[in-house]
Amino acid sequence: MRRRKFITLLGGAAAAWPHAARAQQAAMPVIGLLGASSADLSAGPLRAIRQGLEETGYVEARNLAIEYRWAEGKNDRLPGLASDLVRRQVSVIVVPLSTPGALVAKSATTSIPVVFQVGSDPVAIGLVASLNRPGGNLTGVAVLNAGLGPKRLELLRELVPTATVIGCLLNPTSPVLAEATSRELEVAARSFGELRLHVLHASSERDFDAVFATLVQLRAGGLVIGPDALFTSRSAQLAALALRHAVPTVYQFQDFAAAGGLMSYGTSLADSYRQVGIYAGRILRGEKPADLPVQQATKVELVINLKTAKTLGITVPLSLLGRADEVIE
Secondary structure (H helix, E strand, O other), X not given: OHHHHHHHHHXXXXXXXXXXXXXXXXXXXEEEEEEOOOHHHXXXXXXXXXXXXXXXXXXXXXXXXXXXXXXXXXXXXXXXXXXXXXXXXXXXXXXXXXXXXXXXXXXXXOOOOEEEEEOOOOOOXXXXXXXXXXXXXXXXXXXXXXXXXXXXXXXXXXXXXXXXXXXXXXXXXXXXXXXXXXXXXXXXXHOOOOOEEEEEEOOOHHHHHHHHHHHHHHOOOEEEEOOOHHHHHOHHHHHHHHHHOOOOEEEOOHHHHXXXXXXXXXXXXXXXXXXXXXXXXXXXXXXXXXXXXXXXXXXXXXXXXXXXXXXXXXXXXXXXXXXXXXXXX
């Protein structure tokens, strides 16, 4: 009898172990990551976000689960993905560098905390009530890129002063960013007198070839790429196309210039991704997004790819080289 009872108890314990493991996994907090891009194009940002989470005591697969939802560069997929995360009842929704994604997350939930990273003014676009006191269920990081479009146009003009036509690449599925950038650049272009700005649209990478074919047809002297997660995640592809079609191009992030683009002017992203992870971790520990001020990434960097300039037959003025934070040779 004692042997039979021991076997019964052992069998019961063995059956209970999987249940205990599942219960422990179920108790693990879950972050929902709403990505405008794709997993394979977001390795760097994800490393920085995980670093921030680790600094607050959370390590994926150890004491934290992350549910990933990727829009694959299609902003029209974001509402459905956000709704899925809300149904999943995740603990926090994280939206890396996507103004459309942040706006969609705000519309999707008023109860689940949201940590955003945007290149727009979060107060102006209605994400938060103020930077110091966000209120509601959203907070995050604002990357200083709003308003820098005219400066990028000015820098491009310094490199190609004879240009009479400059293209501007925007994503029409992100109207908040596209309309603001277009207005800023049109005003700036008028200040240069005879300079004509030609606005081009791309809502997926399938549109890129047509964009550059149009630029060649227009004999455009340069291109300013507007802020958008689609363009950021495909900066290497855009840099290669710009070089292949001999179109001097400026974008906002250093990765573009490092991949062979002519020039970048904007804020460094690595630390802002890390800050997103830190804020998500602090919220998991019990802090409220309403009490966490929106962080602002304010350091602006100018990077010039001198090798690309030489390939394009452009002589970079010494005055501009002297202002560069980094020169790639």
